[in-house]
Amino acid sequence: VGLCTLGTCSPGHSGLLHTGRDCMGCAKTGSGKTAAFVLPILQKLSEDPYGIFCLVVTPTRELAYQIAEQFRVLGKPLGLKDCIIVGGMDMVAQALELSRKPHVVIATPGRLADHLRSSNTFSLRKIKFLVLDEADRLLEQGCTDFTKDLEVILGAVPATRQTLLFSATLTDTLNELKSLAMNKPFFWESQAEVRTVDELVQRYLLVPEKVKDAYLVHLIQTFQDEHEDWSIIIFTSTCKDCQILNMMLKQFNFPSVALHSMMKQKQRFAALAKFKSSVFKILIATDVASRGLDIPTVQVVINHNTPGLPKIYIHRVGRTARAGRHGLAITLVTQYDIHLVHAIEEQIKTKLQEFSVEERAVLSILTQVNVTRRECEIKLEATDFDEKKEINKRKQMILEGKDPDLEAKRKAELAKIKKKNKQFRARVQQTLQEKKQLQLKRKLQKKAWRQQRQAAKEEK
Numbered sequence: 108v109g110l111c112t113l114g115t116c117s118p119g120h121s122g123l124l125h126t127g128r129d130c131m132g133c134a135k136t137g138s139g140k141t142a143a144f145v146l147p148i149l150q151k152l153s154e155d156p157y158g159i160f161c162l163v164v165t166p167t168r169e170l171a172y173q174i175a176e177q178f179r180v181l182g183k184p185l186g187l188k189d190c191i192i193v194g195g196m197d198m199v200a201q202a203l204e205l206s207r208k209p210h211v212v213i214a215t216p217g218r219l220a221d222h223l224r225s226s227n228t229f230s231l232r233k234i235k236f237l238v239l240d241e242a243d244r245l246l247e248q249g250c251t252d253f254t255k256d257l258e259v260i261l262g263a264v265p266a267t268r269q270t271l272l273f274s275a276t277l278t279d280t281l282n283e284l285k286s287l288a289m290n291k292p293f294f295w296e297s298q299a300e301v302r303t304v305d306e307l308v309q310r311y312l313l314v315p316e317k318v319k320d321a322y323l324v325h326l327i328q329t330f331q332d333e334h335e336d337w338s339i340i341i342f343t344s345t346c347k348d349c350q351i352l353n354m355m356l357k358q359f360n361f362p363s364v365a366l367h368s369m370m371k372q373k374q375r376f377a378a379l380a381k382f383k384s385s386v387f388k389i390l391i392a393t394d395v396a397s398r399g400l401d402i403p404t405v406q407v408v409i410n411h412n413t414p415g416l417p418k419i420y421i422h423r424v425g426r427t428a429r430a431g432r433h434g435l436a437i438t439l440v441t442q443y444d445i446h447l448v449h450a451i452e453e454q455i456k457t458k459l460q461e462f463s464v465e466e467r468a469v470l471s472i473l474t475q476v477n478v479t480r481r482e483c484e485i486k487l488e489a490t491d492f493d494e495k496k497e498i499n500k501r502k503q504m505i506l507e508g509k510d511p512d513l514e515a516k517r518k519a520e521l522a523k524i525k526k527k528n529k530q531f532r533a534r535v536q537q538t539l540q541e542k543k544q545l546q547l548k549r550k551l552q553k554k555a556w557r558q559q560r561q562a563a564k565e566e567k
């Protein structure tokens with residue numbers, strides 16, 4: 108692993124974080140950036156333990172849990188108390204935890220800003236370290252814009268803090284980031300010709316849009332047939348596509364789970380846990396899973412769509428070939444995406460090679476795959492999954508003078524009751540069936556006894 112730690116282990120930069128300087132760390136995916144900030148922070152904490160000592164901000168909820176896990180593992184001997192503040196979880200419980208002054212708070216921007224706006228039971232005024240993990244993503248004004256929430260957070264932390272910024276793709280947003288790190292930030296970039304790791308084999312597959320899914324099914328089938336121990340992440344461009352592909356792969360009996368932002372948080376965690384435990388070998392995800400997730404068993408990443416930005420590509424394919432392991436990344440490219448591949452190649456300074464596939468095998472499943480996809484689309488349309496539909500529904504409700512959240516609550520309660528009733532009916536059915544089976548068993552036993560007695564009589 109190239110990046111040892113900026114804090115303690117690296118001879119060249121021994122104790123860099125201990126000098127109190129702000130720091131920006133840029134190293135390839137899977138090279139160990141998390142430990143590079145966790146270890147020195149823990150060392151500093153051990154010298155003067157108090158809460159709240161450190162705040163880590165990261166773009167996704169799953170990543171917050173992963174970072175917390177590293178703090179827990181490495182900070183166990185110190186009796187470290189951490190607290191995770193992310194959306195989709197109980198806010199009251201979080202407020203209570205914050206008021207207990209944990210040593211480290213790991214948060215996503217939106218929920219932390221909510222707490223800061225609404226509560227005065229905790230303070231970030233004394234923190235020594237502010238870490239922005241995946242810092243360039245936090246500053247990006249993409250589909251999820253964190254800038255307003257970051258403003259609130261930066262307003263709540265002291266100016267004297269030490270700021271640490273990390274990502275595998277810091278260079279593009281260097282100037283914006285420098286304004287966050289104030290006291291002569293030290294910029295540490297692992298020097299390399301290529302921006303992806305050497306252990307990663309990178310391929311592309313030129314396919315017409317309409318046959319993409321057949322290629323995908325064929326690729327998965329091949330991996331399943333050829334490897335005993337395999338696990339794949341498939342990236343899609345939208346939540347809907349992610350959901351449909353998952354439904355489709357399930358129809359083909361592939362062990363897949365989906366992960367996207369339209370799922371409830373509990374479902375998201377459950378899906379990730381199933382995938383991590385290798386019970387389900389395929390994770391179909393949107394870019395919510397493209398950054399930071401560290402799942403060592405992932406051998407293959409398939410880009411179902413060509414990423415629009417090279418840095419998205421870098422993070423996606425970085426979910427495999429981590430910490431010195433080998434991995435394979437295959438990007439499905441349509442005729443309209445060729446310019447995107449060129450941009451990616453230019454950024455990563457590597458030419459993607461073509462992945463060869465047996466076309467006849469793909470053709471043989473083409474109709475079946477396309478029909479299945481259509482069926483799944485129809486099924487999904489029957490639900491209220493569609494993002495636009497959801498937004499329009501909310502708008503309509505507001506126009507009708509209804510509170511969409513209250514309505515959603517009511518609907519959820521109704522669904523809960525329905526589920527309970529269904530479970531109850533299933534239990535009754537099961538009991539009846541068990542009774543029937545018991546009666547049948549008794550009948551058969553009696554018959555057997557009678558036959559035995561008859562045979563004994565005849566013998567006498």
Ligand SMILES: Nc1ncnc2c1ncn2[C@@H]1O[C@H](COP(=O)(O)OP(=O)(O)OP(=O)(O)O)[C@@H](O)[C@H]1O
Pocket residue numbers: 108111134135136137138139140141142274275398399400401403425429430
């Ligand atoms: N010094 C080390 N030796 C061996 N393994 C290490 C070392 N440091 C970290 N690791 C392991 O390497 C893996 C990748 O680390 P980590 O998740 O911190 O990578 P990263 O650089 O943050 O990647 P990304 O840019 O994708 O977020 C983890 O499983 C971690 O436990």
